[in-house]
Amino acid sequence: MTVPRATLRLQFHRDFTFDDALAHVDYFAALGVSHLYASPITTATPGSTHGYDTVDYGQVSAECGGEHGLRRLTDKLHELGMGLIVDVVPNHMGVSKHNAWWQDILEWGRHSAFARYFDVDWHSPDPALRGKVLMPVLGASYGDELFAGRIALRFDAGNGRFNIVYAEHECPVCPIDYAAILQSANRADLSALADRFASVTTQPADQPRAAEGREALREFVRQNGASAIEFVLEAYSPNDPVTRDRLHRLIERQHFRLAWWRTASDEVNWRRFFDISTLAAVRVERAEVFDAVHALLLRLYAEGVIDGLRIDHIDGLAEPREYAQRLRQRLAELREGTTPYIVVEKILGRGEPLRDDWPVDGTTGYDFMNDAGALLHDPAGAAPLAQAWAELSGRPANFADEALPARRKILAENLPAELDRVSRALHRLARDSIATRDFTYTAIRRVTNELAAHFPVYRIYPQNGLRSAADNAYFDVALDAARQTLSRADHGVLARVDAWLGSGADENGNGNGRGAAYGAQPNGNANPFNHTASARRTVQTLFSQLTAPVAAKAIEDTACYRYGRLLSRCEVGADPGEFALTVEQFHAGNQERARRFPHAMLATATHDHKRGEDTRARLAVLSEIADDWIATLRAWTTLNTPHRRALNGNADDWAPGPAAEAMLYQTLVGCWPPGLSPDDEAGIKALAERVAQWQLKALREAKLRTTWLAPDEAFENGCREFLFDILAPQRRDGFLRELSDFVARIGRAGVVNSLQQTVLRLASPGVPDLYQGTELWDFSLVDPDNRRPVDFTQRQRMLAEARPSDYLANWRDGRVKLAIIQRMLALRLQIPELLSNGSYLPLTVQGKYAEHVIAFARRQGNCWAVVIATRLSMALLDADSALPLVDPIAWDETAVQMPEELFGRALFDWLSPAAPKVEDTGLLYLREALTTMPVAVLVEDGVPRV
Known part of the structure; x- marks a missing residue:
């Protein structure tokens, strides 16, 4: 199996470019990663900075x-024994003139050969x-x-094509109209060309x-110039x-x-894709679409160019399980003796498991x-x-009180067309039976809206039209909430929608305790709910492809x-309502x-992160x-009150507003670069721009005072002016000094958090x-800030x-983290099975300070590694010390209870010269284990030390 050691x-x-990466491969190898992990490599919209707007899967x-x-x-x-994992985007493509x-x-x-490649509703209820x-x-x-x-x-x-053009957009005219277009010039030569299109249909x-006619038209222009065509275009000028x-x-005919x-x-x-109208969903569940989307990557895998895949937004697909099965099978057939490495981008709710029947190696790590x-x-x-x-x-x-209104807003303003599509599909099911034919579209839409608004996971x-127990654990949350918010008059519709969405209710509306509101069915209709399995699967897919973007956009x-x-x-993959996690x-x-998805x-x-890993670590x-921060926050709001921008001449209506101002202070604290001085005007200006x-x-995404759809420029400008005002050079001895001093105060504890987080990820x-x-x-912010150029040479x-x-001692330069x-990674290379x-x-x-430590051991046979990390260190750090390290004496008698096999053994720290000894009682005292670093990775003497 091609399992990466690290990516x-x-x-x-x-x-x-690839050549830019090539120039740094020796560095990547020296760092110790086994695989590079590339953003999408297929052809994207020209100028794309991310690659997720694929326009050609084949190149x-x-x-x-x-x-x-x-x-x-x-x-x-x-050559260096490394490999490549690539990102594949099977859910959507960029739609532009570059997408054939x-x-x-x-x-x-x-009638297009690709009409079924995209998820288009060709039977829209809108006649237009x-x-x-x-x-x-x-x-x-x-x-x-x-x-x-x-x-x-x-x-x-x-x-040789006629296009309807608007700005950079080009929409091809159907060739059945070419004859009329060419004849409009009243020229014999063009009329002769028009004859080639006279009997063309869309079949x-x-x-x-039609292609032959376009080729003749192209050749005509090549030989005779475009002047004749100009007469045609004049006949369709928008200026008369x-x-x-x-x-x-x-x-209108197109x-x-x-x-x-x-x-x-x-x-x-x-x-x-979500509510982005430049990205159209692809129907990769169709075999011919799957083949077209993956042909290049399958070939590159067969030829050994790539070693695995990261699947983007798998929740957008109609059948994620079937997709993963097909992909793994196809890849496995191509390289005998190897098992492909496949991970999926999947946002999991707390307690939500990645499904066991997905043949993948796990998620991409948001969990x-x-x-x-x-x-x-x-x-x-x-x-x-x-x-x-x-x-x-x-x-x-x-x-939770922010999440529900956000979900409702997204359903009402960003995804109403998607909600309508699900509701129409359900309404068609209702109309197919005399028992439900009177369920109105409006009632079904109300019910669907409530279910989607309360849905707790993506x-x-x-499977086979039925929800599993794992599905019901989450569906029932939405169902119960919808029952509470809907009128009792809609409860019957809710019960039937529940059945159509896979509850397993029987034909009388009973099953799993649901649907009893229907009572007896009309005489003479032995099978009133006998809808095809495919129709039910369709509505279940459409519902799933609604709740996923609602969750993403709303949360x-x-x-x-x-x-x-x-x-x-407030991060991708996190629930801001869940504030902290215990060590247990x-x-x-x-x-x-380790048990279910060890790789x-x-x-x-x-x-995609909203704040860099070290930004979050410092903010934590x-x-x-909390009390000190709250007092600081109140003091800063008072200090900067004179810089607020009144809007519309109303002193009570000001930018940025209390919520945005409070978030701004957190952001400045979190991303303030180590060592930045309030006197560094250039550095402060660069920070302000970021x-x-x-x-x-943030303001537009919040969708409160301003949005992407309807920007409030006066408000946005007021917010920007406030930011630049409080960071202006004349504030160097006021707010800027206070901000810098506060960051310095918490900075070392933030570093301890960062190093803890780093070691936990690697062990x-x-x-x-x-x-x-x-x-x-990494004190970055949301994209594009987190995608700035990287100085790999440095x-x-x-x-x-x-x-x-x-x-x-010189922690501000970040070298301790790199080290x-x-x-x-060297340890993972030397003893690969251990970690x-x-x-x-x-x-x-x-x-006494047990809550300030996390410790665990990794064991493979007789080989051990014991990981110890300082946590919640602010109260333990010596205010007079410049180091992000708890004074060993301060740990007092705090100790780790070691496994019996290590009683009395000497261990050696992989990260420092420390060589603590485990007491015969099995205790390892932190005053000995954490003498020179806030984290330790202890191995036995027999492990080679590099």
């Missing part, structure tokens, strides 16, 4: 270096969209843009003739009422409907990131911080930007992973000093993943030549 995630784009991105560049990179990796599949369905509609694809690309209403002359007919001489059999009307009628971008949420008739992050927080801070947040901001104290995974992209109790818990809970998560990825930073310290980017995104069961550049301190120069403890990573497959044993800590 390093790289974001490829035109400014960081390696030329902007990133093409297949030759990819092979140069992998040849070097293989999408262009073909715009041209031929439902039947057989058409909505194209919500216009900057204003269709009429305004048409009259302004911004929509036009153009000819592409390169391929597939006619499409080759008569020709504009002709243009309009031509557009297989697309041009529309204002604002119409997308309400009227889009194709499934999008571990959540666990490791929650462990850093002091539960004692939860209540006072929540109360203070509510008082300062006027927002709810509990996250989705369900029914991650809305509520997490509204709730500010502590921003370190963290151990339980590691044990579960899952372990991440603490990703390309605030949970330990934070301003975050602030604008816990699973495959540690490093996000590009986070080998040094990191190579800083590779450790000594133990990590030697770098602790820990390098050293731990990859070794058993996981939680260790008990006793003594």
Whole structure:
């Protein structure tokens, strides 16, 4: 099996290509990772900075270096014994003129060879969209843009095509209209060309003739020039009422409907990725689509170029389990004797398991990131911080009270078209039976809305039309909540929708205790609910493909930007309502992973994180000093009151507003660079620009005062001005000095948190993943800040030549973190079975400061590694010391109870010169184990030390 020892995630784009990565492969090898882990490598929209907007699955991105560049990179990796994991995006594609599949369905509609590749509703109830694809690309209403002359007919001489053009968008005209277009010029030569299209229809059999006609048209222009075509285009000019009307009628005949971008949420008739109207969902559940999407990657795997796959947004797929089974089977057939490594991007709720019947190696690590992050927080801070947040901001104290309104807003404003599609499918089921034919569409939509609004996880995974017990554990939460919020008049509809969505209710509406509201069925109808299995599966899929984006958009992209109790818990994959995790809970998560998915990825930073791993680690310290932080927050709001921007001449209406201001202070505390001085004007300005980017995104994502759909520029400008004012040079002896001093006060405890988090990721069961550049301190914010260029040359120069403890004194440069990573990866290389497959044993800590320590052992045969990390260190750190280290004497009699096999044994710290001895009683005192570092990884003397 090609299981990575450790991965390093790289974001490829035109400014960081395969050859750019190639230049640093020696560094990646010296760091100790076994595999690079690449963002999508297929061709994306030109200029894409992330690669998730694929436009051609069949070609390696030329902007990133093409297949030759990819092979140069992998040849070097293989030379050094390394491999490559790549990200695949099977759920959606970028839709633009660069996507040949999408262009073909715009041209031929439902008769396109690719009509079933995309999840398009060709039978929309809207007559204006039947057989058409909505194209919500216009900057204003269709009429305004048409009259302004911004929509036009153009000819592409390169391929002999007529297109309806708007800005950078090109929508091909169906060839059945070419004859009329060419005849409009009243020229014999063009009329002769028109004859080639006279009998063309949209049927597939006619499409080759249309291609031949376009080729003749292209050759005509090549030989005679484009002047003749200009006469044609004049006949459809938008600048004259008569020709504009002709243009309009031509557009109306096409297989697309041009529309204002604002119409997308309400009227889009194709499934999008979340609410992004430039990404269209792909029907990868169809065999021919699966083959087309994966052909390149399957070939590269067969040829040994790549070694595994990361599946993006698997919850968007119709059948995730079947998809994973098909993918693993296809890959396994290609390379005899190896088992492909496959991980899935899956957001798991607390207690929600990754399904056992998915043949994958685990998740990409959001679950571990959540666990490791929650462990850093002091539960004692939860209540006072929540109360203070509510008082300062006027927002709810509990996250759940933000989440539900956010879900409702997303359903009402961002995804109403998707909600309508599910409701219509359910309504069709209702109309198929005389027992339910009177269930109205409106009632079904109300019920569906409530179920989606209260759904506690991303989705369900029914099999053969039935939900499992695991599904019902979550579906029942939504069902009970919907029952509470809906009128009793809707309870019958709710019960039947529950059955259609897989409850297992029988034909009389009974089963699993549900559906009894229906009572007896009409006489003479022996089988009133005899709907086809495929119809039920369809509505179950549509419902699942609704709840997943609702969860993502409402929680991650809305509520997490509204709730500010502590921003370190407002992260992708986390529940901000869950403030802290106990050591016992963290151990339980590691044990579960070791048992079920021992090769899952372990991440603490990703390309999607909202705050860098060290930003979160520093902010977590605030949970330990809740009262002090609350007092500081109140003092800063008073100090900066004069800089608030009044809006609309109303002193009570000001930017940024209390909630956004409180979040801003947390953000500044979290991302303040180590060593930045209030006197460094250039450094402060650079910080302000970064934070301003975050602030604008945060305000719009919160969807309160301003949004992406309807920006309030006056408010946004006021927020930006406030930020730059409080960070202005003239504040260096005021707010800036206070901010800097506060960061200095908590900075060492933040470093202890960071090093704890780093060691836990590298020593816990699973495959540690490093996000590009986070080998040094990662005080980044949400993208694009977390995707800034990385100076790998600097990191190579800083590779450790000594133990990590030697770098602790100069912790601000981040080299101690890099050294820990390098050293731990060396341990994983030297004793590969110990940390990859070794058993996981939680260790008990006793003594006065037991709650400030986490300890566990990894064991493989007679080989041991004992991991000890300081936690919640703020109260234990010596205020007079510059080191992020608890004075060994301060640990007093606090000790770890070691396994019996290690009683009386001498151990050696892999990270420092420490060599503590386990007492004959089995106690290992922290005053001996944590003498020079806040973390320790203890091994036996027989383990080779490098």
